[in-house]
Amino acid sequence: MKIDLKIQTILLILYHSICFSELVRPFQGQELNYIHVLFEWEQEPDVTHYQIELIELSSNSTFIIDSLSTNLFIDRSNISWNRVYQWRVRSLLQSNEYGDWTEPAIFITKESKLHYVNITNYQDSLIQDGLTMVGGPNPIRHTVVIDRYGNEIWNDGEFSFKINHVDDYGAIYGNSDHLFPDYSASKINYDMDFLWRSDQEVDPHELKETSRNTFFTLKNIFSNGPIPSDVSMVDQFRDLGFLADDTTNEFPWYGQEIIEFDQDNNIIWSWDPFEHFSLDDHDRHGHTWEQAYMSMKYDWTHSNSIYFDEEESAIYLSSRHLSRITKIDYPSGNVIYNIGLPSDYIDSGDSCIGNELLFNFQHHIEKLPNGNFTLFDNGNISNYLFDHGLRMSRAIEFQVVGDTVSNMIWSYSLPNTLFGRAGGSMQVLENNNRLIYTRGNSFGAANNPTIIEVTNEQEVVWKLRAPSYYAWYRAFRIPSIHPDAFSVLVDSFTSITMDETTFDGIILKDENTIEVSIKNESDYDQPYFYKIKDDRMWVDTFTGTAIINAGETLELRLDILSNGQNRKNPFTDIDITVIPTKHSYAKKYLKFRCYDRSYTRMAENDIDTMINGHDNSPNPFNPVTNIRYELLQKTKVNIVIFDINGRKVKDLLKREQEAGIKSVKWNATDNNGRQVSAGLYFYTLEAGSITTNGKMLLLK
Structure with missing residues (x-):
């Protein structure tokens, strides 16, 4: 069947010409010179499996590809030359319910070249x-x-x-x-x-x-x-x-x-x-x-x-x-x-x-x-x-x-x-x-x-x-095409809800570890270079090179440093770089936000006797809230406000205080005196060598 692919798809591509941040490849409007197609998308939170929907648009034939354990799949059976396809992905959640479909993307397969053999x-x-x-x-x-x-x-x-x-x-x-x-x-x-x-x-x-x-x-x-x-x-x-x-x-x-x-x-x-x-x-x-x-x-x-x-x-x-x-x-x-x-x-x-x-x-x-x-x-x-x-x-x-x-x-x-x-x-x-x-x-x-x-x-x-x-x-x-195919997944990647605000990230387990898996999805044994670090030094920089056999997975276990001076903030950004050294153009750079478990459940039972209780009131607030705490002995106190992205907003207090009940006011301004926008904010309260934290919601 001969079709004018460009004329047939131009309106569809324009209709879907938005940012497909969730679908990696085939990307929107991509023209492929192969029919063993590699599908890749971003990792989603709380997933047990993924499902792909693939539609051949001229016939409206639909293919469902189910029970995918990673965020990469190579389809070797459903795709033909000289066709237009739409694809999208959804996840099967740990709750045994399906999540929402991603926005779809359209791709084209070119014409075949080989005559009869x-x-x-x-x-x-x-x-x-x-x-x-x-x-x-x-x-x-x-x-x-x-x-x-x-x-x-x-x-x-x-x-x-x-x-x-x-x-x-x-x-x-x-x-x-x-x-x-x-x-x-x-x-x-x-x-x-x-x-x-x-x-x-x-x-x-x-x-x-x-x-x-x-x-x-x-x-x-x-x-x-x-x-x-x-x-x-x-x-x-x-x-x-x-x-x-x-x-x-x-x-x-x-x-x-x-x-x-x-x-x-x-x-x-x-x-x-x-x-x-x-x-x-x-x-x-x-x-x-x-x-x-x-x-x-x-x-x-x-x-x-x-x-x-x-x-x-x-x-x-x-x-x-x-x-x-x-x-x-x-x-x-x-x-x-x-x-x-x-x-x-x-x-x-x-x-x-x-x-x-x-x-x-x-x-x-x-x-x-x-x-x-x-x-x-x-x-x-x-x-x-x-x-x-x-x-x-x-x-x-x-x-x-x-x-x-x-x-x-x-x-x-x-x-x-x-x-x-x-x-x-x-x-x-x-x-x-x-x-x-x-x-x-x-x-x-x-x-x-x-x-x-x-x-x-x-x-x-x-x-x-x-x-x-x-x-x-x-x-x-x-063995096959796509020797550059590999996936990187992080465990404990989940959706976090705080005061009706939902965001994705990693919550530290009780054993303070993060596991990263690198799977060689190709049919070639491949060497991979990896580097894992974070911006607040919760983990020691982790680098190495490993040969991963075809179809096998390398599991990396990151030990989070113990609570202390490096854990003054509610979260850190984990940067993961993986490079297949023989196909370096296919390198992956991923960033995941990692949250200290105590910040997400507001656990206060582990706080040292330097501080006896802390909270802020009112909460939610507009435009002023008071952070209250009791010092059991004279010590240096440092209170810092952060937004949900981990950016420092306000150095609220930094001085030595006598023992007693204290209250510090925050009027929803940053270090430059500008009013901040509504949303969820965190504070860290450091007293001597002890750091605790809280969260508060600013309404407008």
């Missing part, structure tokens, strides 16, 4: 749970996420984003045509917010982030080199006037330097292949010199993948046109080893390790937690390397022992109908299956883009086939 589930029980993210340059640069049945869950909207990498915490890296070339390396979230992007054109193949929040990518770098005399097209080059004599540096060559950006786009490190590789090493049997003749520049290395191992401080670089994996010491830049073809295929082959692996024109080098490596072996010259004489692609896993010896651990050969001369990826999944993507674009044939999931025993359990006009780059299995 064919899915085959061969062994549903053996498939790794999760979603599949795939992206590439054709028909236009794009990325989509689908479920195991081929349903589109997320897309990149209008930003023409191509996925390169998803890290262990769900962060997304790639490149975008948006405002090209400034976004040719980009980090995004699932709302298509650009969290970092290059400010210059770089190579689109790779982007990796370090724990120091720096970024490795690739960039073309040029130098002149010779035209070899033993490659195809040599006669055509000579017809153009080139010598093509192996030694004359007469033709533009380019490779990819590795560059490291800081957060501010300063280049803080680089590695130049012209300084570390020999020009004698070049492709002899592939298609690269035909392309050079057509473009009049030689794509020498065509580096397409980086893996940075922070533990051993080494970079692994895949140079496709050299059929080479290079281990580079960081930061010295020294080459530790090359894995490559034998000398029959490249000049320095005898000095390489791993000649027996025979991968060629490869993509997507990755290192596993066990130290093994994986890559997608495109196999562009496999017809020369293997006895079968066919061009065939493989997914392989291998190990390197002592930087000197390599061993093949696992390989899967695709049928030659799925030979992919460009693109391709391999991922080892949590259940030890392998997700393999091939473009299926053999020379001269139509694309046959295919993703398969294969068990370690080489049984195909899942397959996706896309139309031939799709050309993808890499595919990833991810």
